[in-house]
Amino acid sequence: MGRQPCCDKVGLKKGPWTGDEDRKLINFILNNGQCCWRAVPKLAGLLRCGKSCRLRWTNYLRPDLKRGLLSEYEEKMVIDLHAQLGNRWSKIASHLPGRTDNEIKNHWNTHIKKKLKKMDIDPITHKPLRTITQPSEKIQENQPQQPPIQGKTEEKEIDDSSIMQSTMTQSNGEEFNLMEVNNGFCTNEVLLIQRNEILVSNNFGPTPTNSSISPSCSSSSSNNNNIFGDMQFLENLDQWQPEMDHINKMGTLWDDDEFLSNLDLFLNHSSSDENNRNDVINAAEYPLLSQELQISTGDWHR
DNA sequence: AAGTGAATCAACCGCACTACA
DNA sequence: GTGTAGTGCGGTTGATTCACT
Numbered sequence: 001m002g003r004q005p006c007c008d009k010v011g012l013k014k015g016p017w018t019g020d021e022d023r024k025l026i027n028f029i030l031n032n033g034q035c036c037w038r039a040v041p042k043l044a045g046l047l048r049c050g051k052s053c054r055l056r057w058t059n060y061l062r063p064d065l066k067r068g069l070l071s072e073y074e075e076k077m078v079i080d081l082h083a084q085l086g087n088r089w090s091k092i093a094s095h096l097p098g099r100t101d102n103e104i105k106n107h108w109n110t111h112i113k114k115k116l117k118k119m120d121i122d123p124i125t126h127k128p129l130r131t132i133t134q135p136s137e138k139i140q141e142n143q144p145q146q147p148p149i150q151g152k153t154e155e156k157e158i159d160d161s162s163i164m165q166s167t168m169t170q171s172n173g174e175e176f177n178l179m180e181v182n183n184g185f186c187t188n189e190v191l192l193i194q195r196n197e198i199l200v201s202n203n204f205g206p207t208p209t210n211s212s213i214s215p216s217c218s219s220s221s222s223n224n225n226n227i228f229g230d231m232q233f234l235e236n237l238d239q240w241q242p243e244m245d246h247i248n249k250m251g252t253l254w255d256d257d258e259f260l261s262n263l264d265l266f267l268n269h270s271s272s273d274e275n276n277r278n279d280v281i282n283a284a285e286y287p288l289l290s291q292e293l294q295i296s297t298g299d300w301h302r
Numbered sequence: 303a304a305g306t307g308a309a310t311c312a313a314c315c316g317c318a319c320t321a322c323a
Numbered sequence: 324g325t326g327t328a329g330t331g332c333g334g335t336t337g338a339t340t341c342a343c344t
């Protein structure tokens with residue numbers, strides 16, 4: 001039997017997306033919302049399959065995406081969640097607002113795996129890699145290593161609230177708590193994100209009050225003791241909403257001359273300080289915006 | 303400056319799941 | 324109950340960038 005392909009692949013474009021294609025897709029989705037992905041390319045005038053459109057939107061064009069490297073805190077959260085969930089990247093991503101499963105998966109394969117190996121921790125089992133292998137353990141090690149949860153059909157749905165912090169056994173037999181490695185931060189405490197727990201950059205929005213906080217949005221802070229150094233908790237979601245409204249407004253006016261004035265309105269709303277305004281532009285890193293205005297890259301935290 | 307290998311990450315592929323007729 | 328369409332997910336690929344010689 002076999003299923004039909006998700007789309008007729010004849011004449012469809014593959015490979016990297018162009019700015020024009022991005023613009024068409026964003027315009028379409030902002031004006032019509034996310035609906036039947038199969039119909040999107042036709043309606044948006046794109047020579048792509050719906051799947052490709054969905055992927056492009058969810059992994060790159062969505063306005064609420066965070067860009068840049070994962071912060072130390074996010075990285076540690078990924079490690080802990082991976083220990084609980086295995087390679088279920090979408091589940092892991094759901095705990096990290098603004099991050100996509102693809103991004104996390106890539107980061108895991110390119111950065112975290114290496115780090116864990118350096119720490120003598122098996123990235124698959126999250127247990128210490130033993131330097132001396134005992135015969136009885138060798139048999140076990142030769143068996144395929146299973147993630148904590150296997151397969152979609154037999155999987156037991158995990159209640160997120162039940163995710164417990166990990167303990168690991170070091171090569172000397174001593175147990176240690178992953179949370180202690182994580183600068184003492186217990187990920188349990190942030191798995192369910194509340195309205196007032198949304199992290200925002202201090203460069204973004206009207207809320208910053210603490211001038212001692214670094215304006216840098218660098219995702220890899222050199223100060224391990226203060227991973228929240230460039231972020232703050234949003235006290236009220238309403239503080240965030242106006243920014244999103246402005247962003248949405250900008251998006252719908254993409255092809256209009258009004259776009260730039262709306263951008264200006266948005267930036268004025270976000271900050272009255274000229275230097276800070278530039279930071280806001282960088283911080284936004286709205287992909288299409290970057291193309292439109294040749295904005296340099298930066299982080300946009302939410 | 304040129305060559306080469308490693309690292310990165312956007313995008314693709316194919317399977318699984320869900321909803322619906 | 325069965326087949327199909329639509330969508331989501333995880334694994335993999337390959338183009339590009341970076342670092343080093």
